[in-house]
Amino acid sequence: MKRALAAFVGGGVFGAGLLISQMTNPSKVIGFLDFFGHWDPSLALVMASALLVTFIGYRFVLGKPEPLLDTEFHLPEAKDVDGRLIGGAAMFGIGWGLSGLCPGPALASATFAGTDITYFLLGMIGSIILFRFLNRT
Amino acid sequence: MNSFTPISSLIGGALIGLSAVWLMASSGRIAGISGILGGMFSPSSDKDDKTWRFVFLFGLIAVPLLMVLIRPDLDIVRFKLTGWPLIIAGAFVGVGTQFGRGCTSGHGICGNARLSKRSIIATLTFMVAGILTVFVAKYIGLYL
Structure with a gap:
């Protein structure tokens, strides 16, 4: 229950950040990737800000023996x-x-x-389900 | 045409960072959206594992919805590519993030914050691929 609540807060704050930074606006994102055109550097600031907070926060968090609601940190091994x-x-x-x-x-x-988002999500989620199905072990 | 929005970018980015730190501090998990989503469909994922993933994604969808209901001016969505070709773009994102084990959040934020070599390489790769794709898409007139 506590873990579910923590996950909800995490997802909610993440979503709020995406909306406020306008990363949910495709033309804004393409404006950032349009490096050789009318470049909009906004997204670079989103990433820099997120990265700075995470970099500092992780220094503290990952120094602890375990997370608050679990027995271990689940970090990628590759x-x-x-x-x-x-x-x-x-x-x-x-x-x-x-x-x-x-x-x-x-x-x-x-x-x-x-x-339009329905088309995109259909392709994205459909292909992820197919990928996971084909790569099941 | 988009204008530079430094303040909202910095605030939004900081919230994304806070979410990533919170998820690691509370549950010991990487806040990578493609990984959280993909794990829902992994056969090795048990009920407990599916639950936190589902609830995280629910929050990710529900909170922005609440926000645009309260503040309709936040609802700014302009597609440059529309209709069925977005299925193909979505499939590239879906398959690419599963093969590459991460996206803008998992590699771009969480992995780079851990100074992971894989994430730094992945981030440089998808940035360059994205910039080249936009260059070509504009050149051949794919966008609205």
Whole structure:
């Protein structure tokens, strides 16, 4: 129960941040990626601000023996840079550039961004379900 | 045409950072949206695991909805690519983030904050890919 509540707060604050920073607006995101055109640096500030807060916050949090509501920190174990990482990130970047949407903002705007967001979510969630199904072990 | 919005960007970014720190401090979890979403459909995920993922995503969707209901001026959404081609763009994002094990949040914020080599490489890769894609999409007239 406590863990669910903590997750709700986390998701809610995350969503509020995405909306306030206008990352839920595809043309704003494309304006940032339009580096060789009318570049809008706003998103660089979103990332810098988020990164700074997380960098400082993690210094304190990850120094503790365990999180408040769990017995261990669940950190990624992979260390190697491989083709899957680079190929996957490149694929993601192409979809991000085409649409102006990444997973967080796409979900955060799911209820108010019209039929276009439905198309995008159909492709994104459908492909994730298929991927996980094919990669089940 | 978008204008530079430094104040709302800094505030929004700080909230995203706070959420990431909170999720790590409380549950020991990386606030990576593609990972949280993908894990919901992982066969190894038990009921407890699915619950926190679902509730996180519920908050991610519900709070912005509440906010635009209270403040309709926050509802600024302009698509540059519309209709069914967005299914393809969505599939690129879906498959790409599962292969690359992260997106703008998991790699771009959480992973880079841990100075993970994988995340730094992934972030540079999707940034360059995104910038090149926008350059080409504009050139061939794909956008509205």
